[in-house]
Amino acid sequence: MTRTLPAGITVTARVPASSANLGPGFDSLGIALGLYDEIVVRTTESGLTIRVEGEGADDVPWGPSHLVVRAIERGLESMGAWADGLDVVCRNAIPHSRGLGSSASAVVGGLAAGRGLAAKFDPELDCDDAELVQLASEFEGHPDNAAASVLGGIVVSWTELPADPSVDHHARTYRAVRLDPHPALCATILIPEERSATAHTRGLLPELVPHGDAAFNASRAALAVVALTQRPDLLLPATADRLHQMYRAAALPLTTAWVTRLREAGIAAIVSGAGPTVLAFSAGELPAELREQAAADGLRVVTPTISDGVRVD
Numbered sequence: 455m456t457r458t459l460p461a462g463i464t465v466t467a468r469v470p471a472s473s474a475n476l477g478p479g480f481d482s483l484g485i486a487l488g489l490y491d492e493i494v495v496r497t498t499e500s501g502l503t504i505r506v507e508g509e510g511a512d513d514v515p516w517g518p519s520h521l522v523v524r525a526i527e528r529g530l531e532s533m534g535a536w537a538d539g540l541d542v543v544c545r546n547a548i549p550h551s552r553g554l555g556s557s558a559s560a561v562v563g564g565l566a567a568g569r570g571l572a573a574k575f576d577p578e579l580d581c582d583d584a585e586l587v588q589l590a591s592e593f594e595g596h597p598d599n600a601a602a603s604v605l606g607g608i609v610v611s612w613t614e615l616p617a618d619p620s621v622d623h624h625a626r627t628y629r630a631v632r633l634d635p636h637p638a639l640c641a642t643i644l645i646p647e648e649r650s651a652t653a654h655t656r657g658l659l660p661e662l663v664p665h666g667d668a669a670f671n672a673s674r675a676a677l678a679v680v681a682l683t684q685r686p687d688l689l690l691p692a693t694a695d696r697l698h699q700m701y702r703a704a705a706l707p708l709t710t711a712w713v714t715r716l717r718e719a720g721i722a723a724i725v726s727g728a729g730p731t732v733l734a735f736s737a738g739e740l741p742a743e744l745r746e747q748a749a750a751d752g753l754r755v756v757t758p759t760i761s762d763g764v765r766v767d
Contacts, residue, residue, distance in 0.1 A: 458537070463496065466493070467765070469490060469492075469562050470559065472555035473554060477674065477678060477699075480697050481598055482598060484601060485609070485635075487643065490761075491548050493522055497541075499539050501539045503540075505542070508544075509556070522564040523540070526565070529572075530572060552649060552730060553726040565589050565590055569581055569586065587601050587611075587629070588627065591613075592628070601630030606764075607632045613626050640739060642756070643732065643734075644712055644734070645754040646754075648708070658701050677691065677692040709725055709729050713732055721734050721740070740755070
């Protein structure tokens with residue numbers, strides 16, 4: 455039975471950006487970064503009002519098709535709740551189409567806000583993080599960004615298919631575990647003005663890769679878990695990749711140039727998600743000279759914290 459929430463319940467969801475892949479961990483490794491979108495939702499008597507401030511305010515629909523609105527409604531539905539009216543305010547700081555998980559953050563924030571509304575009405579209507587990872591990943595089609603925004607820290611995620619062949623092959627279980635980063639680990643992002651569509655850059659990847667490249671990435675992905683959590687001195691070899699970055703390089707010339715420049719300087723730089731943002735790991739901030747050169751190339755240099763997951767108040 456669906457329970458209709460009364461008007462006047464308000465929640466605020468604060469959700470971090472994320473970066474996926476982390477070099478070799480294609481569609482499996484992710485990290486939460488301290489750039490935050492904030493979603494304020496209030497139940498009303500009827501109708502929908504939505505306001506978007508900051509990043510993407512001029513680029514997204516302000517109506518029922520808005521990703522956050524759809525996620526709020528899905529979150530309510532998953533807990534057997536509904537609201538006749540919603541007032542939604544989105545304050546966005548995560549750049550769109552830059553490889554920082556903006557769509558996953560919108561989904562996670564909306565789902566968490568829906569969960570928060572239901573839990574304020576009745577604490578027994580809450581759900582755990584595993585369910586939130588599942589719901590968010592169903593929107594995204596893979597769990598790396600979504601899991602990072604839910605759980606925070608560093609995540610290892612995977613997808614399980616039904617063992618029974620008679621079960622709908624579209625039914626998938628998405629799972630993830632959180633790892634705590636090494637205390638000395640510092641993340642820096644170089645954000646270009648240009649945008650990149652994930653659908654386009656994913657389309658550049660081949661259907662088949664050489665066995666040697668697959669074996670190379672398997673070893674580096676395992677090493678990345680060690681480097682990010684225990685041995686930051688191993689970050690440079692641990693973030694090497696042969697599965698996706700080289701295939702996208704021609705479409706991301708500035709990104710590729712800066713990944714190469716930083717790695718030649720001994721800094722573990724990678725393409726953040728599908729790009730075009732560059733993510734660099736080190737034991738401290740980037741040297742001032744490199745920061746100045748990046749700014750001169752039109753890149754915004756940001757040193758975010760490695761964040762906890764979504765928070766609802």
